[in-house]
C-alpha cells in the first residue's frame with residue numbers, strides 16, 4: 005500500500021462515516037508500558053486527561069501520532085497506545101513539521117517541557133508557531149529541569165535557588181504565552197494539572213483549532229519544584245489568584261465572583277463589583293483580539309517591578325484566530341503543480357533542453 | 364583572414380574577471396556550445412565566497428576553467444592554453460595557471476590606473492607594458508569601447524551596457540575556437556527576450572561584435588582558427604550536466620522508481636543550495652521541499668517525513684552535517700530511511716566555502732556519538748552523481764538505514780557530458796510497508812522484528828493495529844521497548860553493525876577501472892579525484908608501468924571483494940584531497956601498508972602534480988626494496 009493510498013483511504017473513511025470508529029474509552033489509549041514518573045508528579049493527571057480526551061476527538065488511533073523531545077514529560081508517547089516518537093532534545097516541532105507536511109491526514113501532537121521548548125528547542129518552537137503548522141503542542145511547564153535533577157530552566161523565576169543557581173538565578177525568564185503571541189501563534193492557551201476538567205476542555209479546544217495550538221500546562225514537579233503553582237492550584241487561593249477566560253464573557257474572579265478586571269484605555273485595573281462597578285463595566289474577553297491577548301499574557305508582570313497590584317493569572321484560551329496553515333500551503337502547491345504542469349515525464353526531465361547525438 | 368584551421372586534440376581555456384563580470388555565465392555558455400558540438404569536456408568554476416567582493420581586487424576574482432577535446436577529457440586541465448582577463452586583478456590571480464607561450468586576452472579597460480591600484484600592482488607598473496608577459500602571446504582589446512561602438516546607439520544606461528562586456532569575449536572565443544553562436548543566442552532570447560527584448564538584442568549584438576572582431580581585426584590576420592573535432596564518446600544521446608543537477612535528477616528518478624513521495628528538509632549552504640533550488644522545481648513528481656530554520660530542523664523534519672512513509676532527504680555541507688549529527692544518530696536508532704547529502708567544502712569550521720575538499724569522510728563514518736553505523740556512497744564525477752544518488756535512495760529504503768552521500772564542491776559545480784538513461788533502464792526500488800493487523804486474528808506487532816538481512820519493517824502511521832512507539836532510547840530486540848539491559852545493548856549494537864555490513868550483499872563488487880586485477884601498484888581513489896587519477900594511470904600505463912586504478916563508490920560498507928583485490932597488489936597508493944582519511948580506514952580495516960598522497964589547497968589534483976607524486980612514491984618504495 006502506498007502512502008497515497010493510505011491518505012486516500014483516510015479521506016474515504018472520514019467522508020463515509022465517522023461512526024465506524026470503535027467505541028473508544030480512555031483506557032484504549034493507554035499502552036502496555038509501566039508509567040515511570042515520580043509518584044505524585046503532575047504528569048500523571050495530564051496523561052490521564054489526554055487519554056480521556058482522545059475518544060472525543062473522533063479520530064482512529066491509527067491516525068494519531070505523539071512526538072516528544074527530551075525531558076520528564078517527553079516520556080509521554082511511550083504511555084499512549086497510538087503512534088509515537090520520543091525524539092531528541094528540543095526537536096519535536098521540527099520532526100512534527102516534517103511528518104504533518106508530508107502526511108496531512110495524521111493528527112499530530114507535540115509533547116514538550118519548558119527546558120525542551122524554551123531553551124534548546126526555542127528556535128523550533130517559535131518557527132512552528134510562525135508557520136502555523138496544523139499540530140497541537142502541549143507544553144508541560146514545571147519551571148525546572150527535572151530529568152537532569154533540578155537545574156533552573158528558562159521559565160524559572162529570577163532569584164530561584166537550584167542546584168545550578170546556589171546564589172539564586174539572575175536569568176530573566178521567558179513568558180511562554182507572550183513568546184508564543186510574539187511568534188504569531190494562532191492559538192495560545194493555558195491550563196493546569198490540578199484542574200483536570202478545565203485541562204481536558206483545553207485539550208479538546210487545542211485539537212479543534214486548525215493551526216498550531218499552543219497549550220501551556222502548569223505541571224507540578226513534586227521532587228524539584230514542589231508548589232511552584234500552588235497559588236493557582238490550591239482551591240483556597242485559586243479564586244483570588246486565577247482568572248478563567250471565556251470568550252465574550254467579562255473578566256470576573258474572586259471568591260464570590262466579586263472582582264473584575266476593567267480596562268482604562270490599555271491599562272487593566274482590578275475593580276470591586278458592587279456599588280461602583282457592575283459586570284457591564286468590565287473587560288469582555290475576545291479571543292480574536294491580539295492586543296488584549298498580549299495584555300493578558302503579561303498580567304503577572306503588571307506592574308513590571310513587582311510592586312503594586314497583583315493581577316490574577318489567566319487560564320483558558322487567550323488567543324485563537326484562523327490563519328493559513330503551512331502544511332496546507334505545501335500540499336496545495338504540490339497539488340497545483342501536479343494539476344497544471346502536465347504529466348510528470350521523467351524521460352523529458354532526464355533529457356533536459358539541449359542534447360546531441362554521438363554516432 | 365584565416366583560411367586554414369589548426370586541429371587540436373584538446374584545449375584548456377580560462378575566463379577570469381571581477382565577480383560582477385559574468386565569468387561563470389560566460390564559461391557555462393561556452394561549455395554548452397562546446398558540448399553540443401560533441402566534444403568531451405570538464406569544467407571547474409571557481410568563485411569567491413563573497414557575492415560581491417570588493418570590485419577590482421584579487422579576492423574578488425571569479426574564474427571558470429574548461430578543458431575540451433576530441434579525446435576522453437577527465438579533468439578541467441592543469442594549465443590553460445588561453446586566459447581571458449577582464450581586469451588586472453584577474454591577470455594577477457590567474458597568470459600562474461597559464462602555459463608558457465599561452466594566449467592572454469586582456470581587456471585593457473581593466474588595466475587603467477584605478478584597476479592597477481586595486482589589484483595592488485606597484486605604482487607605475489602595468490604588466491601589459493613592462494615586458495613581464497613576453498613569454499606569452501598577449502592580445503589587448505579595449506572591450507569597453509568595443510561595446511560602446513556596438514551598442515552605444517541603443518540608449519542603454521551605462522550599467523546595462525557594461526554588463527554585456529562578457530558577451531564580447533565570448534564571441535571572440537567562439538571565433539577563435541570555431542564554434543557557432545546559435546545556442547547562446549537562443550539562450551539570450553529565452554532569458555531576456557520576453558521581459559526585456561532590448562537587453563537580449565544588446566547582448567546578441569555584442570556577442571556578434573566579438574565574433575566579427577576575430578574575423579576582421581588585424582591582429583588575428585596571422586592566426587588560424589582552432590578546431591577541436593567531436594570526441595569519440597560511446598554512441599548515444601548526451602547532455603551536459605553538473606554534479607548537483609545530476610544529483611537532483613537521481614533523487615527524482617529514485618522517487619519515481621520507488622513510487623514514493625520525497626521530502627527534502629534543508630537549509631541553505633554553499634555549495635549544496637543548488638540541490639534545494641533544483642528539487643524545489645519538481646513538485647509535480649511528488650516532491651516536497653522544506654527550507655527549515657536551521658540544519659538540525661532540516662534533518663529532523665526529514666526524519667519526521669520518513670517516519671510517515673516518505674523518502675526523507677536532507678542536504679548540506681560539512682558544517683551543517685556537524686549540526687545534524689545527533690539527528691542522524693536518531694535515524695540510526697529508529698532504523699528509518701534517511702538520505703543525507705554532504706557536498707563537501709574545505710574546512711574546518713567555515714573554512715573555504717567555495718573551495719573543494721574531501722575531508723568529511725571520517726565525519727561520515729564516525730562523526731556521531733556512540734556506535735552508530737550507517738551507509739556511505741560517493742560519486743566519482745558530475746554525471747555519476749545521478750547514479751549514486753539513485754543508489755543512496757535505493758539502499759536506504761531497502762535496508763531502513765541512513766545513507767550519507769559524499770559529493771564535493773568540485774564535482775557538484777563541475778560539468779561533463781552525460782549519456783543520460785531512460786526511465787525504463789532504471790531498476791525498480793521495492794518498498795513494502797507493514798500491513799494492517801487485527802487484534803483478534805494477528806499476533807501482536809513487533810516493531811523491531813527483522814528479516815534475514817536484519818532489516819525491520821517500515822511501519823507507518825495510518826496503518827491500523829500496528830500503533831507503536833519508537834525513540835532514541837536503546838531498544839529491546841524484537842519488541843522495540845525501552846531497555847537498559849546490558850546484554851541487550853551489546854546485542855543491538857552488534858545487530859546495527861551487522862545490518863550495515865550485510866548491505867555488502869546488495870551493492871556491486873569493486874571493479875578495476877583500468878589495468879590488471881593484480882600487480883605492482885594500485886591507485887585507490889574515491890570521489891572527485893577520479894578524473895585526475897584515471898588520466899595519470901592512463902599515461903603511466905602507456906609509458907609501460909604496471910599500475911592499476913580502482914575507484915570506490917561504496918565506502919560503508921566496503922564492497923565484499925575489496926580486501927582480496929587490495930591484497931593482490933604490492934603497493935596501494937591512496938590520493939585524496941584531505942590529510943589522509945580513506946588511507947587510514949583501509950590500513951586499519953585490512954592491515955595493509957597503503958600509502959597516502961594528500962593535498963588540501965581547495966582545488967582538485969592537477970594531472971602532472973599527481974603523476975609526479977605517484978612516481979616519487981613508487982621510486983621511494985623501490986629504493987627501500989633494493
Ligand code: SF4
Pocket residue numbers: 040041042044045046047076077146150151224225226227228
Ligand atoms: S522529576 Fe519532577 S517532573 Fe520529573 S517525573 Fe519527577 S516529579 Fe515529575
